[in-house]
Amino acid sequence: MKTQQFKFSFVAATLILLASFNLKAKDRIEIKHQKGDATMLVRNAIENAKGKNIQLFFEKGVYSFFPDYAKDQYCTITNHGNGNKKIIFQFDNFDSVEIDGNGSQFIFHGQVAPFQFIECGKVEVKNISIDWDIPFSFQGDVTAVNPQENWFEIKPYTDGYSWKLENERILFPNINDFHFASLGSTLTFDKASKQVDYGGLDMNLRPQKVEKQSNGILRIYQNDLRRYPVVGTVIHSKGDKEHNRYAPAFQTKNSNNILFQHITIHHALGMGFLFERSQDIKIIDCKIQIKESSDRAISIIADATHFANCKGDILIEDCTFEGMLDDGTNVHGTYVEVDKVLDKKTIRVKLVHFEQTGFEFAAKGDEVWFIKAPSPSRGETNTVFEVKRVNDVFTDLTFRGDLPEGLKVGDIVENKTWNPAFTMRGNTIRDHRARNIIIKTPKKIVIENNKLSSMMSSIMLRGESFFWYESGNVEDVLIRNNHFTDCAYGGAKGHAILTVSPRLGKAFDETELYDRNIVFENNTIETFGNRIVWADRLDGLIFRGNTIKQTKMYSPQFSDAPLFELINCKDVQIHDNSYEGDVTFHIKADERTKQTLSVKDNKGIKKD
The missing domain is CATH 2.160.20 (Pectate Lyase C-like)
Structure with a gap:
């Protein structure tokens, strides 16, 4: 009897083992x-x-x-x-x-x-x-510009591209009966280097009309351009923002x-x-x-x-x-806005940006922060007990504990559970639109040994409860041993090598400290521009051991800007750095920042 039981147990164990193996195979x-x-x-x-x-x-x-x-x-x-x-x-x-x-x-x-x-x-x-x-692009060489008559001319690319001119409109990519509503998001590039054109600005092209000239050149009429493209550059369009992603x-x-x-x-x-x-x-x-x-x-x-x-x-x-x-x-969380307080444990929240609709903000068991205007600081926490999706925009969240006292419509909620530690090491990022790195996470951030060149800010730390609703503030950042070359060469003003600048809605206090604890050390910066650090509402910056050299690649676009602009900041240290260049305006700081600002042992940098 024992022998039979043993055989049965052995066979059963073998079958379970084989089943387990097959599941994992x-x-x-x-x-x-x-x-x-x-x-x-x-x-x-x-x-x-x-x-x-x-x-x-x-x-x-x-x-x-x-x-x-x-x-x-x-x-x-x-x-x-x-x-x-x-x-x-x-x-x-x-x-x-x-x-x-x-x-x-x-x-x-x-x-x-x-x-x-x-x-x-x-x-x-x-x-x-x-x-x-075939890329979903329209592209051409700029051959002539006439701002007085509100037109510019291009020689369009044809080989490897798909487009047609119909009823004075350029239709592209014209593949499988699809075309964009307009030329839409447009930018100009240097033809040789394929870098964004120096001083280039985003354009939204919706021409009043497009005429084809006898030599195949297209004349594009638009009367509301901030900046006309430069003759000799390559102009590129990717279509209207509702359909181009x-x-x-x-x-x-x-x-x-x-x-x-x-x-x-x-x-x-x-x-x-x-x-x-x-x-x-x-x-x-x-x-x-x-x-x-x-x-x-x-x-x-x-x-x-x-x-x-x-x-x-x-x-x-x-x-x-x-x-x-x-x-x-781009590394970020997501802010959702309180749309209704339904009971003492339940709120209805709203995904605000049109490209966030349908996003899963939270699940059962996630812990969240409540952020109550006017303070942008992370406040009380609570744990999600139940999630009921209303539609792609609205979701009802029920919590294990009662809601914080004073929570109201328009306040925002941030997911505490879903935030990463982030490391970016040994990379080359260049010749593209926008920022090299934009990041928002409260956990450890390490950016080291990278080669970086940017149209806008090279590194931007920006949480925002406005437009994109991408959370949140940083608390532990190390930026070291990177090589920055000719950054912020686009035409927009609000950019530097390092930009720390929250963008919050009108309901929030624009003076309260937001980001914290950044170390920027032992980096090499070779750039034509003036702006190295532009920080707002930052609590704790150590900028040390960096080498800054002004290049002659381009003329500075904002010659009256300082190397360092510090607004509403606390505990900023600028130590043991060197600067070679023509900029004489080195540090601009408001009275609040000056109270805890430390500048010492630098070569070529003086405290103004």
């Missing part, structure tokens, strides 16, 4: 190269996977993906346009996903969302190059343990890498750049990397980001 699928549309090839591989652990290994080659057989699904994508998307690679609710492109090139056609990872336990993607056959190359939502490595993105219809409510992320040795020998002025349409309400550790290391039409990275 990876379904390795080898994708053989094929010509033509490979969309159904990958869809079948994913949809017919035997388990929750999948590995796709591609035979090296060039693969094409079209929208015809892509998965059609309504998607909410933060900082992009929501709607029905044509998805090529969709991974939903897998325990682990591994993709090895083996050096393959993936060429996408038309409006498609290349990769989505939703509710995945582990994601690893490597050895892939991504591009589009279709989808990122890689969207990762509610997923963990993520690695992207050895990936190159030459074009995308939105951001490069987007992460929402995901944790523990590494981007290693990846590139976003214009393909060599291409005449394109830009790579991707928006940010290289973007992190919304993530947590754990984020690392971006040994990457090169060039040519994109927005930031190198």
Whole structure:
């Protein structure tokens, strides 16, 4: 009897072990190269996977993906346009996903969302190059300008681009019956370097009319331009803001343990890498750049990397980001606005920015901060007990404890649980629109050993309860051993190498300290401009051991600006730095800042 019981137990244990092994075993699928549309090839591989652990290994080659057989699904994508998307690679609710492109090139056609990872336990993607056959861009060389008659002329690019002139309007990209409502967001670039044009400003092109001249030149009439393009520059348009962010190359939502490595993105219809409510992320040795020998002025349409309400550790290391039409990275949480106080434990909150609609602000068990105007400081905390979604804009949050006394409509709420520690090391970010790095997290931030050059501020620390509603203030920042070259060369005024400047709504106190504890040390700054640090409402800055040299690459745009401008700040130290250059106005500080400002042991920097 005992022998039979032993045999039964052994067989049962063996079956359980085998079942467990099968659950965890990876379904390795080898994708053989094929010509033509490979969309159904990958869809079948994913949809017919035997388990929750999948590995796709591609035979090296060039693969094409079209929208015809892509998965059609309504998607909410933060900082992009929501709607029905044509998805090529969709991974939903897998325990682990591994993709090895083996050096393959993936060429996408038309409006498609290349990769989505939703509710995945582990994601690893490597050895892939991504591009589009035709970019969602309109581009031309500026040949003449006549501000008196409100027009400029361009020689439009045709090879490799898709557009047409119809009823005195430029329609592009004119692919699969889609075209933008207008030329829309437009910027000019240096033709040789493909850097944003010195002094360049964002334009919104909605021409009154476009005329084609006999030599193929297009004359564009618009009477409300702040700045006309410079003859000889390349002008680039990406369409109206309601439609020009279709989808990122890689969207990762509610997923963990993520690695992207050895990936190159030459074009995308939105951001490069987007992460929402995901944790523990590494981007290693990846590139976003214009393909060599291409005449394109830009790579991707928006940010290289973007992190919304993530947590754990984020690392971006040994990457090169060039040519994109927005930031190198943006790391932030999300402020929601109190729309109604429903009872003593429940509020209705509102997602304010139009590109946040549908975003999951909080889940059961998340801890939040309440921020009650006029103070922008993080106040009482509470834990979410229940979430009821009203629609894409409104959500009802019920808490375990009572709401803070005095909470009112218009106050804001920030998710405390979903904030990451962030490290950016050994990267090159240059020749693109906007900031190299814009970041808002209260946890440890390390930015070190990077090569940075920017159109706007190189590093911006800006929480805002206005327009973008991206939270929140920083509390522990280390910026060291970076090399900054000719930063803030665009035409906008509010930028410096380091800009610390919260943007809060009218209900909030504009003098209360907001960001804290920044160390900026042992960096090399070689730049033409005057502005090095521009800080507002900052509590604790150590600026030490830095070398600043003025270059002659361009003329300073704001020659009356100081090296350091400090407003409503506390405990700022400027020690042991050196400056070589023509700027004589070194430090501008208001009376409040001067009370705790320490300037000493510097070479070439004096306290004004």
